[in-house]
Amino acid sequence: MFFEGLFIDFEKAKPYFLNGGIMKRIACLIAIITIVAPYLPKPALAETTFMVSSPRTNTITQYQVTFTQDKPIKKGDKIKISFQATESGKMPDYEIPECTYDQNSNRRFNPGPEFLARCKDNQSAQKFEKMYLAQYKPESPTLNQLKDFADSFIPGFLLPPLPKDPKQLDQAFGNIISKIYVMGMPCQPTPDTQLVNAIAERSVTISCPVNIDENTAQKGVYVVIGEAFKLMCPATHGEYAVEIATQGSTQKGKISIFNPMVSDPTFTIDPPYPEETSTWTFSFKTGGGGALSIGSSSITLKLPKGFAKSQEDANWSIDLNGSYIVSGPNMRIAEYQNNEALIIMVPANIKESSQVKIALKNINNPKEIGSVECSVWTSSDNTPVDFPKQEIIFTQSVTSYPPDASFTATATARLVSEGFFEGEEVMVVLPSSSSFLPGAELKINGNKCGRVNFGEKTAQFVLPFSIEKGSYMRISFGPVKNPQDSGEVVKLSIGQKTFEISWSVSKYEAKFAVSCNPGMANTPCSMKFVIAPPENLAPEERQNIKIEGPWNRAMMPQDGEIPILINESQKTAIFETGVISVNLEKPLENKETVTITIPQMAGFASPDRTGIFTVTIGAEKLSSEFVLAKAPPMVSYKFLSADGKIVKPNEKGWIIQPVKLILLTSTGKADVRLKGFQKDEITSKEQDLSLEISESLISKGVVAYAKDDRGESQAVPIPFSINVSPPKIKITSPEKTANQAFKLDVEVNIEYIRVTNDGYLAVWPKVTVGNIVTEMKTAVSDKTEDATFTLSYNLSLAIGKNRIAVLAENQAGQKTTLESSVEYIYEQVNFDLPNDQPINLKQGQNTIKAKTNPGATVKIGDKEYKADSNGNLSITIGIEAGYNIIPVAVTTEFGAKQSYQMILTGERIVTMVLNVPSMVIDGKATTLKVAPTNNFKNEKTVPSFYNGITFIPLRDIANAMFADVTFDDKTKQVTLTQKRPGGNRIIKVKLGNPIAIVDGKETPLMKELLIAPVVIKGTSMVPLRFISESMGAQVGFEAPAKKITITWPDLTRLPENKSVIKIK
Helix, strand or coil: CCCCCCCCCHHHHHHHHHCCCHHHHHHHHHHHHHHHHHHCCCCCCCCCEEEECCCECCCEECEEEEECCCCCECCCCEEEEEECCCCCCCCCCCCCCCCCCCCCCCCCEECCHHHHHHCCCCHHHHCCCCCCCCCCCCCCCCCCCCCCCCCEECCCCECCCCCCCHHHHHHHHHHHHCCEEECCEECCCCCCCEEEECCCCEEEEEECCCCECHHHHHHCEEEEECHHHCEECCCCCEEEEEEEECCCCEEEEEEEEECCCCEEEEEEEECCCCCCEEEEEEEEECCCCCCECCCCCEEEEEECCCHHHHCCCCCCEEEECCEEECCCCCEEEEEECCEEEEEEECCCCECCCCEEEEEEEEEECCCCCEEECCEEEECCCCCCEECCCEEECCCCEEEEECCECCCEEEEEEEEECCCECCCCEEEEECCCCCEEEEEEEEEECCEECCCCEECCCEEEEECCCCECCCCEEEEEEEEEECCCCCCEEEEEEECCEEEEEEECCECCCCEEEEEEECCECCCECEEEEEEECCCCCCHHHHCEEEEECCCCCCCCCCCEEEEEEECCEEEEEEEECCEEEEECCCCCCCCCCEEEEECHHHCCECCCCCEEEEEEECCEEEEEEECCEECCCCEEEEEECCCCCEECCCCCCCECCCEEEEEEECCCCCEEEEECCCCCCEEECCCCEEEEECCCEECCCCEEEEEECCEECCCEECCCEECCCCCEEEECCCCEECCCEEEEEEEEEEEEEEECCCCEEEECCEEEECCEEEECCCEEECCCCCEEEEEEEEEECCCEEEEEEEEEECCCCCEEEEEEEEEECCCCCCEECCCCCCCEECCEEEEEEEEECCCCEEEECCEEEECCCCCEEEEEEEECCEEEEEEEEEECCCCCEEEEEEEEEECEEEEEECCCCEEEECCEEEECCCCCECCCCCCCCCCHHHCCCCEEEHHHHHHHCCEEEEEECCCCEEEEEECCCCCCEEEEEECCCCEEEECCEEEECCCCCCCCCEEECCEEEEEHHHHHHHCCCEEEEECCCCEEEEEECCCCCCCCCCCEEEEC
16 A cells, blocks of 8 residues: 555644644645655556658658656757667678769768778869768867778668868857757757767757656657658668667667568569550559658659650550549659650548559550550659559451450451552451340551441441551441450451451350440449340340439439440430339340440439449349449539428529528538538538528529548539518509500519619619500619619500509519509589689788599699588688789699699789879888979960869889889880780870770770870870779879879789689
C-alpha cells in the first residue's frame, strides 16, 4: 500500500472541517494534499517515437522524436541527438568524381588528400576540402578539429556540411542549428552546441530553448529537425539506430529506411499486333515509404521513342487504379534519354507498399514488330525499374473483340500482302455460324472502305489502294457475330488469290458482359449488355430477359417505358422497381447471343462504383462484375409534391406549386453541400439533403456538390423557377353605368419573387379583355411586398347587361379568369333652376336652389353637391357684379355626365347727385368730367325745353353698366356694346338725333319729346332714364337730395336670357 507509513489523525482534524471557517477548511485540505502527493502513483510514460518524413535511401528528410521523462528540462539544458554512422547493408560502388565535382551531385563524397592533390588547379574542387569536419575551429575550447578523412564516401546518416572558411563558419553553423526545434521553439548556438560528423559518430548537441516542466515532460517532449537542416538518410535500406539523450534520460530506437523503387513490375499489350488499337497494362507495387499524395505526387512511365506521335489521332485515355484520366494538367508526355516519359499526376492517395495498376486504353501499337521496353518510377520511389519486355508480333489470323463465341464483336483478319493492287476485287466470306450485323463497316489498315456490299455472310468491295508485297494487311469488320467455335475459317479472295484464315474465339459458354460509355463511375452514359444464354434452354425460355443492377440512385428514369436497342434495332423495354424487362420478338436460337443497349437518352448514369449486374433468361441467372474507373460521388436533384410525386416544370419552364427539393447522391451516404440557395451554405452529413420550398423562388447560381473519400463532385447547377401564386385580378369599376363609353378598371396584383442571392424579380401577367391584350414587362426590383397596378380599358356598351371576361396569365403559365357584367342604363341628365329661383342676385354669397337627377352629384368649382331623392339641391355660390357664368358638371348615380353653364347676374348700384361731378359705383366714388344735370340755361346750344330732363355722361354710365363705348367722329355716332351671355346688346345714338337704335330697332330717346343727345364741355350727355333702362337698369330719384340711384340689373323685371345653358 502506498499509504503505508503515512498516518493522519482524521478524528483530531475533524473539528477544523466542521467548526472552522472556510479558509481553515481550505488550508487543512492543502496540507493533506501536500502530505499525500509524494505517495500517489505517477502516470505511466508514453513510448518514445522516432520518425522521418521521407524514409528512403539518400533522401533529405525531416526528423522528429517524441519522448517522455519524469523530470523537467530547463532552458539551456543539453539535448543530444545521435544517428547511426554505419550502413545496414553494402554501400554502392561510387566512383571518385571528376574535378568538376559539385557537392549536390553526391553529398557522400568526402574529398581527401588524393582528390585535392589531383585537382589542385581546380578552384571549385579546392573549396570542398574537408567538407565534413567533426567539430569546429581549434580556437573554440569545446570544438576539436577531426583528422582529415581520406578520399571516401561517408556511410550512415549525413549531417549538413560546413564551410572551412572561418568567416563563413559561424553564420552557417547558426543557420543550421536554427532549423532544430524543441516544443516548436527554434534553437540557437551556444558554447555547448556541437555538430559531430565523425567516422564513428553522427550527432548534434543543442541547448534547450525553452523551460519544460515536469508535467509537460511526462506528457511528451517533441524535437524536430526540419527538412531545411538537410539531414540525409543512409545509402542502403534497412533498420538504423537513433538516440536522444537529456540530463534526465536516454531514449533509443530504430528507423526503417527503404530503397526508393517500386517492385513486382508487370506489363502486357493486348492485342500485340502492329498498328492496331490495344490496351497497355502496367502494374507494380510502391516501395516502403513510397506513398503518393493526390495533387503533388506523380508516376512516370518511360515509353518507346515515337509513342506520342503514334497517338496523335487516337482517343486514348488512362485508367489508374480505377480513376479515369484523359488529358490536361494531370498527364503530359516529355522527352527522356532518347525515349519518352508519360508523367501522370496521381488522382487519389496511394499508400506505401500498395498495388498500382495503370491501363493505357485505345493505344495505337507501333508499326514495326519487335520488343517494347518500358520503365517506371514515382516521385517517391525515384529509382527507375524496368518492366518485362513485350513483343509486337504479326501472325496470319482472325481475332475479334470481345473474343467470346457467338458474341457481337469487331473482327480483324491479318495476312502478309503478296502484292495487291488498287482496283482488285475483294470478297470476305464468313463461316456458317457467323454473320454481319446491321450497321457493319469495313476497314483496310485502319482506312474505312466507302462502298461495301454486305450480305448476311459476305462483304464485297474494290481495293481502294495498293498494298506492297511483304507488308502487313489488316481487314477489320464489324459489328459481326462471332462463330460458335474456334478454328472456323474466314475465306478471303483478293483478285485471283484466295486465303483461308482460321478464326480464333473463346469457347462458347453462358456469359453476361456489361459495359458503358464513358467507362467512369457517376457519369451519364449509355450501357451495353451482351448476353450469351446457357445452352439447350427451351425456346420459350430464350425470349424474356430481365436485367438487374446497381443502378445509380442519383440518376435513373422513373418506372415506365424506356428506349433500348436490340442488336442495333430500336425497341422499348419496361423499367420497374429496378428491373429492366425485355420481351424479344422471337426466341433466340441455341448459342445465339443478344446485345441490348440502353442509350444515354434513357436517363441512366453509370453506377457509383464497381458492382454486380444480373440477367435472368428463362430460369437461369448470369452475373457480371461491372468494373468502373473511380470518380467522386454523383449528386442530382428532383422536386416532389406534398404527396411524394415527382414535379416537373411546365412547358414554360416553371414549377407552380410548393415543392420539396431533394438532393440525391449516388451512394446515399455522401456529404452534400448546397451553395447559393441562401447566404450560408446548406450541408448534409452522409445523407441526402431535403428542403421545403413553399415560397415563390427563382434560382441564380445555386449549385450542389457531393463528397466522400473519393473526392468531391463537380458543381451541379440546380436551376428552377417556382411561382406558387397565380395572378390576382379585380374589377374596380361599377357594375352599372349610364355611359355607353365605359372605362373598365382592372386591378392587377404583381408578385415580387425572390431570386437567390440577387434581389427580386417582378412577375408581370399578360391581361386580356376581349381582343385587347396588355403585355406587362419584367423588371428586377428590390421590393419584397406585392404591388398593385390598375389597367383601364375603354369599352362601348350596348343597352342592358354586357358580359365582360378578364384573363390574366403570368410568365409561369398560371391563368386567372374573372367574369363579370356591366349594365348600361340609358339616362337623360338634367339640370335647371326652378321658376321661383331669381337669377339676378346681390353681390356676395348667395344660396340658390337647383333641380337635377335624383342622387346626382353636381360639381361647381372644387365643391360637390349631392341631390336628394327628388333631385333637389341647394348651392352656395359667390356672386360678383355683372354676369356670372358658372360651369356646372353633373354626374348621375350610374355615371351619366353632362356639363352646363349657369348664368347669374350680380347687381350693381350707381349713385349720383345732380350738378355734382362725381359718381359712386358699388360704394366707390369716382370723379366725373361733367356732372349730371337737368338745367341747361347756361348752355346756348341746348334747347330750352331740355330743362327739367336729367342728362348724364354717356361714357361714364355705359362703362358702369358693363358696356364698351366707341365714337365715330365722321358720323358723330356713339356705339355702346353691352356684353351679355345670350348675346350682346348694342345701342347706337347720334348727337342731335332723338332716335336711337337698340339691338337694330329704332327707339326714341324719350317717347313724349324729341330729345337728342347733347355735348357739354366735350362730353356726350344722354337722358338718364333712356340710357339706364336700355341697358337693363332700374332708375330711382330722391327729389329733396337730388340723388339719382341706378340699380343694375333691374331685379323687378324677368330675365332676358336663359339662366342655364347645356354644354354639348
